[in-house]
Amino acid sequence: MNFRNVLRESLTAMQRHWIRSVLTILGIGVGVGAFICVVAIGNAGSSSIEDKLQSLGDNFIWVEAGSRARNGLRAGSRGTRSLVLGDAQAILQQVSLIKSLSPNVDGHIQVIYAGENWATMYRGVTPEFLQVRRWQMRLGTFFTPADVEASAPVCVLGETVVENLFGNEDPVGKTVRIQSLPCKVIGVLERKGFSATGQDQDDFVVLPYTTVQKRITGTFWLDDIFCSAVSREAMPEATKEIMALLRERHHLNAGEDDDFNIRRPEDVVQAQLAGSRIMTMLLASIASLSLVVGGIGIMNIMLVSVTQRTREIGIRMAVGATEWDVQVQFLSEAVALSVLGGLLGLFVGIVASVGVQNLFHFPTKLTPHVFAIGGGFSAGVGVLFGYYPARKASQLDPIQGLRYE
Numbered sequence: 001m002n003f004r005n006v007l008r009e010s011l012t013a014m015q016r017h018w019i020r021s022v023l024t025i026l027g028i029g030v031g032v033g034a035f036i037c038v039v040a041i042g043n044a045g046s047s048s049i050e051d052k053l054q055s056l057g058d059n060f061i062w063v064e065a066g067s068r069a070r071n072g073l074r075a076g077s078r079g080t081r082s083l084v085l086g087d088a089q090a091i092l093q094q095v096s097l098i099k100s101l102s103p104n105v106d107g108h109i110q111v112i113y114a115g116e117n118w119a120t121m122y123r124g125v126t127p128e129f130l131q132v133r134r135w136q137m138r139l140g141t142f143f144t145p146a147d148v149e150a151s152a153p154v155c156v157l158g159e160t161v162v163e164n165l166f167g168n169e170d171p172v173g174k175t176v177r178i179q180s181l182p183c184k185v186i187g188v189l190e191r192k193g194f195s196a197t198g199q200d201q202d203d204f205v206v207l208p209y210t211t212v213q214k215r216i217t218g219t220f221w222l223d224d225i226f227c228s229a230v231s232r233e234a235m236p237e238a239t240k241e242i243m244a245l246l247r248e249r250h251h252l253n254a255g256e257d258d259d260f261n262i263r264r265p266e267d268v269v270q271a272q273l274a275g276s277r278i279m280t281m282l283l284a285s286i287a288s289l290s291l292v293v294g295g296i297g298i299m300n301i302m303l304v305s306v307t308q309r310t311r312e313i314g315i316r317m318a319v320g321a322t323e324w325d326v327q328v329q330f331l332s333e334a335v336a337l338s339v340l341g342g343l344l345g346l347f348v349g350i351v352a353s354v355g356v357q358n359l360f361h362f363p364t365k366l367t368p369h370v371f372a373i374g375g376g377f378s379a380g381v382g383v384l385f386g387y388y389p390a391r392k393a394s395q396l397d398p399i400q401g402l403r404y405e
Helices: 003-016 018-056 085-094 145-150 159-165 209-217 235-249 265-308 310-318 323-359 368-394 398-403
Strands: 060-065 098-113 116-125 137-140 154-157 175-178 181-189 204-208 224-229 260-263
Touching: 003 018, 003 323, 018 265, 018 323, 018 368, 060 235, 085 098, 085 224, 085 235, 098 159, 098 204, 098 209, 116 159, 116 209, 145 209, 154 159, 154 175, 159 181, 181 204, 181 209, 204 209, 224 235, 235 260, 265 323, 265 368, 310 323, 323 368
Parallel strands: 116 204, 154 181
Antiparallel strands: 060 224, 060 260, 098 116, 098 175, 098 224, 137 181, 154 204, 175 181
């Protein structure tokens, strides 16, 4: 029995009971479509979290001044003045797993331009800030090490500050007043949007940290040290080495709490990403139940078909058809139903995903592997639930089949 004959006889059998076949195909199609739509929604959520992970920084390790609980008192972040420039230099020189870093001095401030003013945050950093935090420039340039050395009154603006102070005007080359300090705007950062915690990452002004310390705050200590590890795998070990180094530099005994905090924001986002993927798998599993129900429908229909075609099976086997020929015939009908249902499901999944995105403004992301899984699953359902009826048909006694009325 060649493939063409098997396919022709399968389609003929489906046409003979076309209403039953259409309903079965619809059942499989709805199941595949639901699976694709749910996974597309989950993929969009995971993709959004992965984008946030990339925007955090280049293997970002955040050393923050202040102890969470020092000597029985909860001081909170920046509760102490324990971090100084020497700590940052020591980390870069002695921790080989750190490839670059930037000291950070920050706080809240009022920025004024012409008749507009905006309350925002300032950050005093070095040029390495761009690499560590994985930021790009949209306009102009970033300040140089020479600007840091000279405590130059220059600044780079975040997109939110530009929108509120300048509107559609090009800010590069203009002068803004930060507190009482006139600063020349030399660049604008690319927009990053909101962080995983809901904070606007574009609402700040960047200056050389020496400018902040000498011209704005009058301080000598640092609020943070932003570090970049050589790789993601090296981050845990780099964190341990930084902790040991700072405890030694700050002369902390074994029983004393740290006077600093070390965070890896990536860990929080990775946990969110894992949660999103688990939720996607859970929803996909629930949607897959409809495919199982459709498979049970295929089995039910094929069992009925075997009963209705008992005499036909007897005649086939009497004229020389083997058990394998009969089994392939009925199994091919089940697979044909599931494959047609799978093709319908791919179309339904695309329409449903586009509909969810346009009607409910909920992002979806369709990928080739989603279609491959949905199509493969539907074909697998046909084989799985079509095998038993096909096996039952092939085991019929030809004599009993010929006698069947």
